[in-house]
Amino acid sequence: MLDLMRIFVQVVEEGSYTLVAHHLGVSQPAISNHMRSLEDKLGVKLFQRHGKGFILTQEGEVFYLHAQRILEEWNRLKEHLEENCAEVSGKVHIGASHIPGEYLLPYTLGPFQKDYPKISFKLSIGDSLEMADKVLSQEVDFAVIGSNFKTDKLNSVFWMPDQIKLVFTKDHPLNQLEVIQAADLNNYAMVIRENGSGHRRAVEDALINLNLHLEDFRISLEAGSTEAVKNAIRGGLGYSFISISALQPDDDALVARDVAGLEIERGFYLITRRNKLLTKPTQLCYDFLTGSTIEKQILRE
16 A cells, blocks of 8 residues: 555656656556556545546545655654664665766765665766756655756755866867967867756856857767766867866876866755655765765865
8 A cells, every 4th residue: 555655646746647657667557557446445536637637636635645644654664663773774876967976976985885884875877957857756865966956846955066177188289378268269179068967057157157158169079978078088079178076097198277267166966855755874875975075085084
């Protein structure tokens, strides 16, 4: 019955059988069958067709309110039971955009797992918009992304700052300039991240402050990851703007420079679904991250 309640609550909140079926990896008829089974068990109609969608019956509204409370109480009960265990265990599924997912979280989570060796992680990486959607659909427990998504269903907490700089190879003509002006960039090809990434949005916003747009530049490649961008730069496809967090010691062939009057700063944010109770392992990990930065981890070691 609890599983049927969870699906029912998700159907109501998503407003679509199809979306819930997609998120759960099942067919839409399977969700319909689950809801009919729930109605049969309760002996009441919960849904009423309305155009191409549905609305809740009066009984459905009452059941929705009680189902939310029951699921919340069940999660609290599990949490209390976990607290009584000698050692917390479980898996935390974290979503992340490319910079925190590839360069920051793997390093930051090490000290946490030393304290909680029976907690393991699953890390899903994609662009910021995709990860926000996964938090919304509860495919991940929470996410760390480069955009501030604060909505009626999502909560956003600042994690740490990030700075994005102009990057090219040592032998690039731009490296011969003592001071690089934004106008100098038009003479050479640019590599950019794909649409949907918080990184690209930050670059676009900074350029707009100088009355410039990506359409003003010669774009040689749109790439789906920062590593692809760095390899494109090494391969001679042009310059790009890259987070300094993504520049590693083995990137000695790349040079990071400032552009006069162009400052690209953003933040990384912890994104959770509002009113969702986190499991004990997830809450511990989330609390650890909200109180940690890379600098603090270095000091700790």
